[in-house]
Amino acid sequence: INGLTLGACGSDTEIDYVQVHKGSDDGVEIFGGAVNVKHLVISQGWDDSLDWDLGWTGKGQFIVIQQDPTQGNFAFESDSNGDTPNEAPISNPELYNVTLIGSKKATSKSQAAMLLREGTGARMGNFILTGFSSYAIDVDGAESAARTESNELYLENSMFFQNGWDQAGAMIADGNVWPEVKTFDEKAFFSLPTYANTFDVDPALTDAFSLTAPDFAPTSGSPALSGGATPPNDGFFDTSATFRGAIGTDDWTAGWTAYPEK
Numbered sequence: 001i002n003g004l005t006l007g008a009c010g011s012d013t014e015i016d017y018v019q020v021h022k023g024s025d026d027g028v029e030i031f032g033g034a035v036n037v038k039h040l041v042i043s044q045g046w047d048d049s050l051d052w053d054l055g056w057t058g059k060g061q062f063i064v065i066q067q068d069p070t071q072g073n074f075a076f077e078s079d080s081n082g083d084t085p086n087e088a089p090i091s092n093p094e095l096y097n098v099t100l101i102g103s104k105k106a107t108s109k110s111q112a113a114m115l116l117r118e119g120t121g122a123r124m125g126n127f128i129l130t131g132f133s134s135y136a137i138d139v140d141g142a143e144s145a146a147r148t149e150s151n152e153l154y155l156e157n158s159m160f161f162q163n164g165w166d167q168a169g170a171m172i173a174d175g176n177v178w179p180e181v182k183t184f185d186e187k188a189f190f191s192l193p194t195y196a197n198t199f200d201v202d203p204a205l206t207d208a209f210s211l212t213a214p215d216f217a218p219t220s221g222s223p224a225l226s227g228g229a230t231p232p233n234d235g236f237f238d239t240s241a242t243f244r245g246a247i248g249t250d251d252w253t254a255g256w257t258a259y260p261e262k
Contacts, residue, residue, distance in 0.1 A: 001024065005028075011036055032053070041253055044067070050075065053091060054080070057089060057090075065099070067102050069105055074112055078115065097126045097243070100113040100129045102131035102133060103133065111134050116139050118141060125155065125156040130161040130162055136163040138186065140182075148184070161203055198227075204224065214259060216253060217251045
């Protein structure tokens with residue numbers, strides 16, 4: 001079952017410094033509400049890591065996700081309201097400073113950083129997305145695609161690096177693989193200059209793909225330590241976090257997280 005389920009929780013619920021490790025389903029699933037999350041580590045889950053639907057409108061900052069190399073599906077599986085995707089409330093969280101790590105190897109499931117579908121919006125910035133076998137982001141369905149036109153769905157000042165791997169652990173192509181263009185051209189949209197994303201710059205993380213002792217912090221001199229947007233100044237976000245990814249020069253995951261094999 002889910003490691004942590006948040007059902008219609010409001011913004012007075014505090015979720016801070018939480019790790020979910022090797023959950024047998026989703027790591028954290030948020031069913032609606034306006035709950036905010038901060039300092040969240042979801043490691044090696046067997047399905048999706050952060051799953052939201054039913055109109056979640058909360059906020060999140062400083063989130064690390066590492067997918068399981070054999071079972072992990074989507075780092076984000078993101079929906080609004082199922083068969084009625086334009087029904088209020090519409091999922092539209094605001095997320096900054098997030099590191100999404102794939103397994104650099106194709107699994108029995110599709111593995112991608114984000115599946116954004118069923119009418120969800122999401123305002124996102126300062127991400128690192130790397131190592132996902134299938135592709136980086138899929139905006140699925142006309143309703144979610146329409147959110148990009150109303151500025152309710154975007155990703156800015158983020159780093160895409162080496163997404164697309166086969167079962168032997170070899171890259172499918174140089175750079176990044178994108179899903180087949182159906183109702184939406186993800187590559188064209190996320191490459192727009194206005195969003196200031198990069199696609200061939202190594203974020204130089206210390207050891208993000210280790211399963212037993214990962215280190216998600218950027219190395220000294222990493223390009224991820226700068227180039228981020230200033231998060232919103234609304235009392236929740238740390239506006240000094242203008243780096244890309246979840247961790248800057250201070251590794252907030254040290255001393256309380258653990259990665260046992262069983």
